[in-house]
Amino acid sequence: MKRLFVNAIIVPMTYEEKIYYDACLGIDGDRIIYLGVKDDVDESDYDEIVDCKDKVILPGFINTHCHAAMSILRVFLS
Numbered sequence: 001m002k003r004l005f006v007n008a009i010i011v012p013m014t015y016e017e018k019i020y021y022d023a024c025l026g027i028d029g030d031r032i033i034y035l036g037v038k039d040d041v042d043e044s045d046y047d048e049i050v051d052c053k054d055k056v057i058l059p060g061f062i063n064t065h066c067h068a069a070m071s072i073l074r075v076f077l078s
Helices: 064-077
Strands: 002-010 020-028 031-036 048-051
Touching: 002 031
Parallel strands: 002 048
Antiparallel strands: 002 020, 020 031
16 A cells, blocks of 8 residues: 655654655555655555644654663663
């Protein structure tokens, strides 16, 4: 199933990349197939359109349970 998320604020994985405002993110299954502005995408190619106005799309927080514990230890050990 192809989904297109529109009107989103998209925060990329690394700090060096720019933050996208009023952007679109197209996915097909578990793959990103489009990232950019709405004017450059054909909405008829997608099965579902999701309006993300005033919402943020972020990368997944992988393994946060370990990193959260490390943050607590820093407070006690410093």
